[in-house]
Amino acid sequence: MTSTLALLGGDPEVAVAGPHFEWPPIDDTTRARVAAQLDAAVSIPGRSGIVAELEDGLQAYFGVRHAITTSSGTAALHALYSAARLRAGDEVIVPAWTFHATASPLFHFRAVPVPCDIGPDGNIDPARVEELITPRTRALMVTHLWGRPADMAGLAAIAKAHELALLEDGSHAHGASIHGQKVGTFGLGSAFSLNGPKPLSGGEGGFVLTDDDDTYYRVLTFAHYNKRCKSEIPQGHPFAPYAVTGSGLKLRIHPLAAALAFDQLGRLDGYLLGRAEIARYLTERLARIPGLEVTPMPDGVITSWYGLTLTYRPEELGGLSVDRFHQALTAEGATEFDRPGSTRPLHELPLYQHPDLLFPGHPQHHRQYPGGFFPVAEHAYQHTIKLPVWHREQDLALAEQYVRAAVKVSDHHKELL
Ligand SMILES: Cc1ncc(COP(=O)(O)O)c(C=O)c1O
Structure with a gap:
């Protein structure tokens, strides 16, 4: 068992204060x-x-x-x-x-x-x-x-x-x-x-x-x-x-x-190659942690790794809320772990519920969708924790500290309940 959670007074796993991810790289x-x-x-x-x-x-x-x-x-x-x-x-x-x-x-x-x-990949579902x-x-x-x-x-x-x-x-x-x-x-x-x-x-x-x-x-x-x-x-x-x-x-x-x-x-392909390396490490380690599931990646696909997304599984951690889990990660100094904010299901936004206030005469057949209408999107939004992916070899040390922070919070989840 790892040491006391930083949220409960222990030492943080990520020693250096953030931000830990700055973009674009400027030399x-x-x-x-x-x-x-x-x-x-x-x-x-x-x-x-x-x-x-x-x-x-x-x-x-x-x-x-x-x-x-x-x-x-x-x-x-x-x-x-x-x-x-x-x-x-x-x-x-x-x-x-x-x-x-x-x-x-x-x-x-x-x-x-x-x-x-x-669909389960987070993108529009062709079957729907x-x-x-x-x-x-x-x-x-x-x-x-x-x-x-x-x-x-x-x-x-x-x-x-x-x-x-x-x-x-x-x-x-x-x-x-x-x-x-x-x-x-x-x-x-x-x-x-x-x-x-x-x-x-x-x-x-x-x-x-x-x-x-x-x-x-x-x-x-x-x-x-x-x-x-x-x-x-x-x-x-x-x-x-x-x-x-x-x-x-x-x-x-x-x-x-x-x-x-x-x-x-001119540097983009280099960035993507570097990110793929670090994402391989992160995916492999984070996937082993109870409470976290890494979004699967289909074969033959290259992603830009704009974000590595994890689906939080409260049922594996005694029902601990995603917000509390995320709060504990942040306290460990792993401040780049993030919850999606403005990227949220469209039907929850006032513009999509009542566009006529800003756009008088908007067509009458615009639908207002009740909560629960898009269950996959809503579940994904409520349970996603994401991480930007570093691209430089020297950032692997930071990735290791982030993994340790996630392991620690998962190990100690009972203390947060
Ligand atoms: C998926 C997506 N589309 C469009 C935009 C809008 O781009 P911009 O901020 O350059 O107007 C963003 C920006 O964050 C985005 O994430």
Whole structure:
């Protein structure tokens, strides 16, 4: 038996005070590149300079014809939905558990998000999608939650059979793949965040990927008016006369964010390899601990390890609550163990319950779902403990201390009851 719990006055297992995980990794090369951008340009209205370099780099990395940067992942999702040509009242099937921005831009089109429960992997469950399809359904949006790829073969087959636009939110999953195919390349288009902790980070920013020219022109006209539209939309295209105004929105990435993201893009595969090493260690050790179950990973899949997720099993620890278990972990100094906060089941959020307050005239057929309606998503949200995954060899020592903290709290659970 290990020593007294820190929560009850013992010494913590993790000696050094947190934070223990800082992202994105910034070194002198990164600093020099971002500083050089200050002299090169701090406003780039066209597809030139660092914006062009980043978009070219993203196209090459993902193997797609078009990458269009935006000011955020939310803006990328907003622009991507514009490509689905949604009309008021159209329905889009979305995961019941995702970060709200995966679906919230739909309200601006007066479209109706239709949440679909998740499977044991935490992603939208292909077996539950078809029962939600109605004559109004236009699109299916998939999040690769915490970086773990969703079942794209199953979801693509459904989208094809029902002529739905298949869209992906890859904001947690840059570089993740299924049998070698990168997530973000399975459907009509995908949106990614470049926000702070994301596997590929520019601090802020986002991008859309697509192979489809029509989607490209729609995203461009939605998010980038004037110069880019003038130079990238061919004369004779029906959107060309709209170049000056676009759709009225300007959702451009900042060049300093583009410089940071471009620097990080060259390092992304290295980060993912390093994370896979540490995740192997963590998975193997944490899976042995009573009260914790590591979310299984299907064969042939590479995840970005945006988060290593554990399902807490109170029944294995005498009914100890997840919050008390988590509190004890934190007291051990393992402060990076985290409970999902704003990434919660969509139907619990006021925007999804009563959108008409913010969006007067929102379609009447928007449903309000009672608690318990999405049992898998709700259970997962209530029982998930997650951990960011380090990528450097020297961080293995920290990973060991985190494992020791979890073993200790599990061993001593009776003292917390
Ligand atoms: C799954 C998911 N989608 C979209 C977003 C929105 O991205 P951003 O914060 O860049 O607007 C986030 C951000 O946290 C996210 O986690």
